Amino acid sequence: MSRKSERLVNLTIALLATERWITKSEIYRTVDGYSGEVDAKERMFERDKEDLRNLGIDIEVGTFDPLFEDEVGYKIRPEKYQLHLETLSPAQLALLASATQAWHGAVLNSQASSALAKLQSLGIKSDADGIPTLENPLRISDTNLVKVIDSIADRRTISFGYRNAENQSEQRVLEPFGVGTKNGHWYVAGRDLDKSSVRLFRLDRIDAEVKEQGKANSFTIPPDFAMNSLLASKRKDKTAIVDIRVNKGFKLRKHGKVLSSDTEWDRCEISFSDFSEFIADVLWHRDDAKIVEPQSAIDLLLENLSTI
Template identity: 50%
Template sequence: MSIGKTERLINLTMALLAAQRFIKKSEIFRVVAGYSGSAEAMERMFERDKDDLRNLGINIEVGGLDPLFEDEPGYRIKSTDYSLSLNNLNAQQLSLLALAAKTWQEAIFSDSAQSALRKLRSLGIENDVTTYIDAPIHIATDNLNFPEIWRTTINFQNISFDYPNSENILEPREIQPYGVAAWRGQWYLVGRDINKEAIRVFKIA
């Protein structure tokens, strides 16, 4: 099962966000799923990935592991650089955020959605965002596995399950979850595979 570019970018972003220190390229190539081939090929892949993330507005900080020595530089993403400042958004952007909050109609997201809407109202954004849509938006969370995965993620708990390997054979996984993400109507779990010591993305099926 090959790792696509989008999946690799998610892996890289989550790894750099979760890092407590700067991570060297050699470590990234070892623990982030999706980097393979010769050293030169992985180097080119990593440089393109950095450019892609920066073009998306994600700031990648570069620094040394030890300020007293000139060693190999490392990389990380500060959570403060990755977070969104509502005060810097215009009225249309804030209204679109309100629209996004209104799409979370499922009970599992209701508290978070209501909290988001309250924050947006405090900035003068009302619930009427029909200007920007032609039809209702729905993001499905009716998958039987989703509620458990969501709760373990927000509670910072490890989760275990069986998942196909590259030969499509089920094998047990123990994952330290970093987050869940929706992509083209499908949910994915991003986390650290404890046994493989690598960041992985799993389709929630």
């Protein structure tokens, strides 16, 4: 992991754990990675704030007493951080956007402990116990997520193998702009150089090692790019007919409508945007949900069952 990514994680930890506003001078003293002259630290901090915003992390600005001209301070509210993350993936967690995991020893336990100790030494109370806990820690062996985060921070192009809707692997070349979650899955968004447009890619469908290409600072992130808006616009343009047991399958039902019913089953039309996500939802409901059509969804379900 690059030094910049470590600094971003440490900054997120410090701002998330504090009970009060932390000034820039305190940030420079407590967060590892800020060095050099004051002007250099200022530029570094401004870039870091922009990078965190691209990752969906909202840094609030305020003062200790609005009646006096105090130095402004910064913090991240745990409840807003939790809101931005929405539903977390059961398998993977992006390193930077989940800085709370560092408190619980996933990857950067020593840096987290050091940051907390520095905050305490300055008399800054920590609210670390109130940070939203995540049930599924990051797999340290999963380097692709770390590489994606590093590439966003360094503005470096990446390439990777990606399984499309037909489960065929395709090579993609991407200028990564941001990462985020939707319906329990992590996505990376950026400019697909082959398609010449901004695209979303689900991280758990990357089937080969992410490789960095070219030099750092090879592209700029558009000022109007917003990961949350891009995820919200993901269209549910596919449908399937599913039999769902009566009074069961509420996660599936919220994306569809009932077509017919009997004493045991409701036949529902379910809308979705991604076949793999849909199959995962059906499998999660075990014998309370059965795909009726299309046949392609049934085949993909059977293929997934054969690998369990």
